[in-house]
Amino acid sequence: MLPELLPRPAAIEPAEYLKRREALIAQLPQNAAMVVPGASLVTRSHDSEYAFRQQSDFYYLTGIQEPDGLLVLLPGREEGQSVVFCQDRDPTLEAWTGRRLGALGVERLHGIDQAYENAQRDELLPSLLEGRELLYVPLDNPEALSIAENALAHAQAGLRRGKPALKGWLDSRPLTHQMRLIKSPAEIALLRHAAAISAQAHVRAMRVCQPGLSEYQLQAELEHEFKWQGASGPAYSTIVGGGANACVLHYIENSDVLDADTLVLIDAGAEFDLYAGDITRTFPVSGRFSEAQRALYQVVLEAQERAIQAVAPGASLVDIHQRVVRDLTAGLISLGLLEGDVEARIDDESYRRFYLHSTSHWLGLDVHDVGTYRLDEQTPRPLVEGMVLTVEPGLYIPEDDELPAVYRGIGIRIEDNVVVTSAGHEVLTSGVPKQVAEIEQLMATK
Known part of the structure; x- marks a missing residue:
């Protein structure tokens, strides 16, 4: 006899993830931004990867299960306070590894204000962070620290043109972890x-x-x-x-x-x-x-x-x-x-x-x-x-x-x-x- 299946609970609704992002944004200064990277695939052997497991803070704030995501929170931004960069749509790769959400899927299914594919990230991310004087990042994440250093370099290059200076970065984890508790x-x-x-x-x-x-x-x-x-x-x-x-x-x-x-x-x-x-x-x-x-x-x-x-x-x-x-x-x-x-x-x-x-x-x-x-x-x-x-x-x-x-x-x-x-x-x-x-x-x- 096959084991009895337990009834499955409902998934967390996009509205709850939105509420979490709004609660987090409310704790940030208006001149700040927060960057939270998702997890990436890790090679197990040659062209085989370990089973993907999303980074917990990124998942807590988005509900997105795809690799190589990046969440950017921008208090007071008129075009939308939450931006996600996601995997590029690629029919050839999707034939091997499955359909990807793409920017439209991220916006539609996860309630994100704006989403872009990662092909646009190097171009768009510096402009999104421009003018922000404080940057919150998880200090244990090398990708986040690299983004912070690039933002600092970009801000310093703009000082002569009257752009605001990036005063530094702070650890985002105490804020997100207090909420997750x-x-x-x-x-x-x-x-x-x-x-x-x-x-x-x-x-x-x-x-x-x-x-x-x-x-x-x-x-x-x-x-x-x-x-x-x-x-x-x-x-x-x-x-x-x-x-x-x-x-x-x-x-x-x-x-x-x-x-x-x-x-x-x-x-x-x-x-x-x-x-x-x-x-x-x-x-x-x-x-x-x-x-x-x-x-x-x-x-x-x-x-x-x-x-x-x-x-x-x-x-x-x-x-x-x-x-x-x-x-x-x-x-x-x-x-x-x-x-x-x-x-x-x-x-x-x-x-x-x-x-x-x-x-x-x-x-x-x-x-x-x-x-x-x-x-x-x-x-x-x-x-x-x-x-x-x-x-x-x-x-x-x-x-x-x-x-x-x-x-x-x-x-x-x-x-x-x-x-x-x-x-x-x-x-x-x-x-x-x-x-x-x-x-x-x-x-x-x-």
């Missing part, structure tokens, strides 16, 4: 769908898991479900770590055989319309937890559940992480894996021997999505409605540790995706079980 209802719908696909894939992996399979075979089950459900594929490199491989946080080789006596950690999420799911589950390869595995798993699970309950407007990721550190440390002491007082072991950071990472990150168009975690060095950013984050505590006992053998080589992480609501929170990834009894029951039904 708060998700709209349409974005949350896409994140909910990416989470649902991801959850269904994790359930599928649990159902088929058995000793003797290879890690890459579970990876194949996960990624088949992603594609079957209409996702573009994984939102990041899929992690399937059996046994001690789970103690390597970014283990992606996925090449070992799964042993009956071990746990397997899967960290995998689907990308749908560029929005990411990000789920981690840890479960026994055999379908049944050992006593030691269950005890350690419960420490992580209870810390994760308490952390999720703390997600609400006004809380902060720092608060949530500190709560998790305290719960994990107390659990490690209760199991005899650490000794002494909880506060003492937190103060001397003994827990970091087993818990190496933070509890949460933002989630959205990027898996580790943009936005700062603090308002300044002393002030954690408070959560507000519309933020989306992960909650993912873990414990990792190295294989060569001196602890009792029953705990060695165990890595456990449990991760869910959570949206902040006015009333508290919504867990987007509840479709995949994490209670011990639920996991064992599911795995018993192959």
Whole structure:
């Protein structure tokens, strides 16, 4: 029987992208311009390219999925405040790689004020930026920096003719990333769908898991479900770590055989319309937890559940992480894996021997999505409605540790995706079980 298809959410409307551009333009001085390049194709081998993935800020502001785009925002420009340069229409190339939007398609389908093909870019871009005294560009983008340097040279050449000087450029990312931090209802719908696909894939992996399979075979089950459900594929490199491989946080080789006596950690999420799911589950390869595995798993699970309950407007990721550190440390002491007082072991950071990472990150168009975690060095950013984050505590006992053998080589992480609501929170990834009894029951039904 073929897997059930999940109902697809509506795509984000051009009107929402227009609203974002207008909100961004409203933050710019009238004498400024902003330039945001899209992504380009990257050669994989000879004449073959990697699958194209649009640059997230460019996509957030345009919804355009074609490579080699350039967005120019020009506050107060009478002919239109948003201009896009796009791929040239080329019947010969389009016969090989598919139809291109062209300037008319960009204007008609994406609500851009004016669009031009890239063949006109070198001629038109300097005149569009002429007279602008400030230029906002993403400072991590070489193409954007090259545009800024060319604009400066063009402005300096015009000084003798009375043209205004370009005073310099500023980083555009703080403005766009602050906007991206708060998700709209349409974005949350896409994140909910990416989470649902991801959850269904994790359930599928649990159902088929058995000793003797290879890690890459579970990876194949996960990624088949992603594609079957209409996702573009994984939102990041899929992690399937059996046994001690789970103690390597970014283990992606996925090449070992799964042993009956071990746990397997899967960290995998689907990308749908560029929005990411990000789920981690840890479960026994055999379908049944050992006593030691269950005890350690419960420490992580209870810390994760308490952390999720703390997600609400006004809380902060720092608060949530500190709560998790305290719960994990107390659990490690209760199991005899650490000794002494909880506060003492937190103060001397003994827990970091087993818990190496933070509890949460933002989630959205990027898996580790943009936005700062603090308002300044002393002030954690408070959560507000519309933020989306992960909650993912873990414990990792190295294989060569001196602890009792029953705990060695165990890595456990449990991760869910959570949206902040006015009333508290919504867990987007509840479709995949994490209670011990639920996991064992599911795995018993192959």
